[in-house]
Amino acid sequence: MGHINLQNEMMEQLKTKELMEQAKTYAYDYIENLPYMDVSPSCEALENLLKFEEKMPEESASPSEILFMLHKYGSKATVAKSGAKYFGFVNGGVIPVALATKWLTDIWDQNSGLYIMSPIASKLEEVCEKWLVDLFGLQKGTAAGFVSGSSVATICAVTAARNKLLFNQGYDVHSKGLFGAPKIRVVVGEDAHSSVWKALSMLGIGRDMVEVVPTDDQGRMIIGKLPPLDSKTLVIAQAGNVTGGAFDSIEEICTLANQASAWVHVDGAFGLWAAVSGKRKYLTKGLEKADSWSVDAHKTLNAPFDCGVVLCKDRDSLVSAMQASGSYLQYSDHRDGMLYVPELSKRARSVELWAVIKYLGKVGIEKLVDDLCDNAEYFAEKLTEQGFHVENNVVFNQIVVKCENSEITSATLKNIQASRKCWCSGALWQNEPAIRISICSWQTTQKDIDDCVNIFVACRRLATPVIM
Structure with missing residues (x-):
């Protein structure tokens, strides 16, 4: 295209909105064809992905041609996970109001790390935190952090648990680090999700350090096989076995853990939502007795990807674990989202979550x-x-x-x-x-x-x- 003034060109693109109209046309076409699409791409569609392979461009490309290429070849190479016949990986659909909200928030393009970066994202994180605590029947004041998914949520929760268990032994991991730290114990079921093992590994807790509890034929921890617990122990329970959907006996586990001052984390990526159902709430009995929880809204709740949540009863433990400092950071008297998660740069996913919960309500x-x-x-x-x-x-x-x-x-x-x-x-x-x-x-x-x-x-x- 030769030498051009990109700034002027992009200003004109915003003014005319032709690119947005083009994208809207393509998006509507995708929505209208979704019920008739095959669930996975054809061989031809996959072969056409080779059209995206090219050398690094030297010059600017036509934005309209970029969108055309994405729709012509990209749309056909998607998996119709939002449709009715996709049953893989516990990937949820997406509720229309949430999809529309995501369109709007993509235009906003907010960084929700600090209140000063996005007051609306901050406010809706605050609102969603209260709503989720209410929905799951957790203790008032329970903190929530909004992350990409339950894998990251588990990392956040296990970090908070590890640091608190060490602090209770008189050891400050923030100042002294992990080398030379007192031992803590971790207890999981033998059918624990792979994301739990990943979180433990990333946090310096190897497989040989973990006490594995045998499970029954449904993947539930056998309570009688739990080792004696103490105040140095983290127990990770499941609300929804990754394959069969079974729930550990959360109440029995929490009762034993509470008596020993152990920490209980509940991995409830898709199953935690059973707490909202009158017919299935029995599966999560005792949920409120745990110390932390991880859950995805983009699974059972059908919010858009990516929308995970970490919940922690001890707000200070979560904030301390996710601590960050810097002279350039401008904290406020309002909610600063980065205090509850690893990232400073983070998508304003709370807006879509708020839209889904507000639209459905408890009954929905x-x-x-x-x-x-x-x-x-x-x-x-x-x-x-x-x-x-x-x-x-x-x-x-x-x-x-x-x-x-x-x-x-x-x-x-x-x-x-x-x-x-x-x-x-x-x-x-x-x-x-x-x-x-x-x-x-x-x-x-x-x-x-x-x-x-x-x-x-x-x-x-x-x-x-x-x-x-």
């Missing part, structure tokens, strides 16, 4: 959670009628499915994914291959499930002759 959130779980029960029932083996107790939104043997199970899953008409992931269940179904989108109906059951049956039929 309960209805959303119950619909997802009811659909999981319906899916499991219909698969059972067709001769599939549902291996788990379907207590929340997760289903574990097997066929006659491991070979047919693996082949059936491969066929399901290759069909591109619905999508779910695989997992190991009792050390054998299984099909893992996560019901997470508000768009999924019983008609969609019936269609998917037929796909499962057809894919098993294709797999059986190959194996037999």
Whole structure:
């Protein structure tokens, strides 16, 4: 394009809004076609991704052509995770008001690290914190930090726990560091999520230092196998097993931990929302007795990616663990979001979360959670009628499915994914291959499930002759 005045050109782009109109047209086209899209991209769409491979551009490119390229080749190479037939990785759909809010906040482009950077983001973090504490029935004053997802939330919570347990032994990790620190104990179930192990590793707690509790056939910690707890112990419980959806006995674990002055963290990425359901609240009984919690809003709540939350009963412990200082930082008398998370530069995700909670309200959130779980029960029932083996107790939104043997199970899953008409992931269940179904989108109906059951049956039929 030769030498141009980019500043003047970009000013004109904002003035005419032609690029925004172009993007809006493409976005509307995507929304309108979403119900008819295959769940995963075609081979042709994946091959066309090669069109993005080029040398580093020397000159400025046409912004309109950039958007055209993204829509023509990029849109077709997306996974339709917001649709009705995507059941992979507990990835939720997205509620329309949240999607619209995200459009608006993308235009705002706020950094929510400090109040002075974004008063609106700060205020809505404050509001969402209070609402979440109320929804989950936690102690008033519980702190919340808004992060990318429950993996980071777990890192934040475990850091707060580790530092507090060391401080209780008279050791200040901020001034002395970890080398030479007194030992702390960490207790987890043998089916703990990989993000828990990642958090522990990143924080200097190796696998050989962790006390692993045996689990039952649903992945729940066996309470009678818990080691004696003390004031040097962090216990990490699960609200929703990553594969089968089972919940540890949070109340029993917390009772034992509270008596010993141990710290309990609850990993509730998708399952913590059971606390909002009258029918399923029993799964999280005793939740308020824990010390910290991690949860995703972009899973069960169907907020946009990325929206995770760390909650900590001891506000000072979380703030101390996430401490930051610098002469350039301008703290305020209002909420400064960076005090509760690792980042200073962070997206204003609280705005979308606020929009979802305000739109749904308690009644709507309960209805959303119950619909997802009811659909999981319906899916499991219909698969059972067709001769599939549902291996788990379907207590929340997760289903574990097997066929006659491991070979047919693996082949059936491969066929399901290759069909591109619905999508779910695989997992190991009792050390054998299984099909893992996560019901997470508000768009999924019983008609969609019936269609998917037929796909499962057809894919098993294709797999059986190959194996037999």
